[in-house]
Amino acid sequence: MVEPLPHVREIPPYVPGKPPVARAGLTTYKLSSNENPYPPLPSVRATAEQAVTAMNRYPDMGCSALYDALATKHGVGTDQLAAGTGSVALIYHLLSAYCGPGDEVVHAWRSFEAYPIAITAAGATGVKVPVTADGRHDLPAMAAATTERTKVVLLCTPNNPTGPALTHAETTAFIAGVPADVLVVVDEAYVEFVRMADPVDGLALLRDHPNVVLLRTFSKAYGLAGLRVGYAVAAPEVATALRAVALPFGVSSVAQAAAVASLAAEDELLARVDALVVERDRLVAGIAAVGWTVPEPQGNFVWFDLPQTDAFAAAAGEAGLAVRPFAGEGVRVSVGEPEATDRLVEVLRGMKRPT
Template sequence: MSLTRPDLDALPAYVPGRSVPGAIKLASNEVPYGPLPGVVEAVTEAVAGVHRYPDMGVTQLRARLADKLGVDADRIATGCGSVALFEHLFRVACMPGDEAVYAWRSFEAYPIIGATTAATSVRVPNLPNHAHDLDAMAAAITDRTRIVIVCNPNNPTGTAIRRADLDAFIDRVPSNVIVALDEAYREFVTDPEVPDGLEAYGDRPNVVVLRTLSKAWGLAGLRVGYLIGAPEVVAAVRKVVTPFSTSAPAQAAALAALEAEPEMQRRVDLVVSERARVVEAVRKVYPDVPDTQANFFWLPLGDQSAEFAAACERAGVIVRAFQGDGVRVTIGTPEENDAFLGAI
């Protein structure tokens, strides 16, 4: 007799990007330029007080984010990365048997989060160009649907949805269904037609925007994410957030990073420039690489994905294979990217 839920036996575990000593890691969508100025000093100072609990309300950080985003602080919840906030959002929205609709392939944590809340995942296959099939996603909504997730740009394919298409889709979603816009890679978007979810839909009570400081802001090792939504949704999320889950060093680091926005933008610009160079070069070998608005790109290699990743590893470059679907490659420094191009 099992001591754990038998329905989880078939659930795949989350697979992080691998680190191999001596190899170049292009597997985890990290920005390669180190912590932003002031972050190490802020963390060092905060560590001296780790015998005390952190501010559970994350008051300073929420106020700083509210000022930056132009919203009231009661519309913001923070957590251990945006993925944790997705867990909390599912907990407050879904009862067992309720449905969550999302594209596939998309962020691999979605089915895990759905299963752990006993929600039913409704995966809608991506279009041939590897973007969300919004018409099919809208058609998949039923009276049991509680959440629809739009990952924009999409992880792992890098594809992005433009304003007119997203407007039309959100208009089709019933008002009693939460539209969760996963904008973990928002800072890397350069296409002016790809909307800022908060600016475009922040006035809609059923739209929730989730973002992270792990990527562009360089805090992957400290895990700080935030959610913006209607006050009643945010209040419910904050009720179920794991107490003290945003540590004191993480809060201090986030505040310091937000003060270094010009440097963050400079680094993002470097990534975007390299993105254009690398994708152009890769397409000479693999012409089917879709356009990307993230800090990574997608190689739709199907059953050859694992073999490709293994060959890259033998050349000293670690990429992220999604068995049977494709390979995601993070944009690194120019030298790291050149090593990848040499490998292929």
């Protein structure tokens, strides 16, 4: 039998959030995948349905309409853009373009579950730097972990699954200390949910540092998780490399059309984000009222740092809530419908708080 490359056997599996188990007489809620709970906007759905009528044709491999819309939105050139099937695809593209055996990729941990998978798939070596006790990136430790073998540093802000976001000042200082031949990826999948002083201005970082790469997605705030479309903003040379290694015709016609329509309806979609932030604040207040604490959430989720993950997930499941446990480390819970918030608080009220 033909064997795969040795590192392929070492790729850890991605564990998706599970759907809720049906409960008789009880509405269930999926809070395990950080999805947007709102249904598609009518205007976006109509555009996607129209695009389906041409499904017998290949999509625009150059993503022309999408790149034009994004260039206008961000004030960048279309040559600075690269699209993929979700921002996670751009992580794979970037690591395959810039890393190989012997190269290192520095990232916080726990952070986005796909990082170790993509790093191993590229044949590179991941250097995990533990987050602080309050779930934040330990930037001094990440700087110390950066060596002559480092090719990429991954910054996840807000950090998934722990929740806190980096400030612009600390990120700027960190990047200034990173060698210019090391790519610094600022993964901003949840940027639209950030409400804090001195938030990261990724475009400003990119203007000042050509080794910065920004990652964005339409999956969360824009509610297109099922269509898989994300993008990178980078220096033209980096964007060219990302496009070169991308799967041809990877972003479907329907996804491109829905993304462009979402940008056109951005005010309406971001009003939904504002509502989710309000619900996030209500959830945090409810959590505090029953004596629990969580790291500062800046995405559409909260993190419970506790080893009893199975017990927590089971209690939530009995209440009709699917959550995302990370065995022995903690549980991430997405911000969802108000009823889901109320039910989660009641679950917490009946559970023993960790000491």
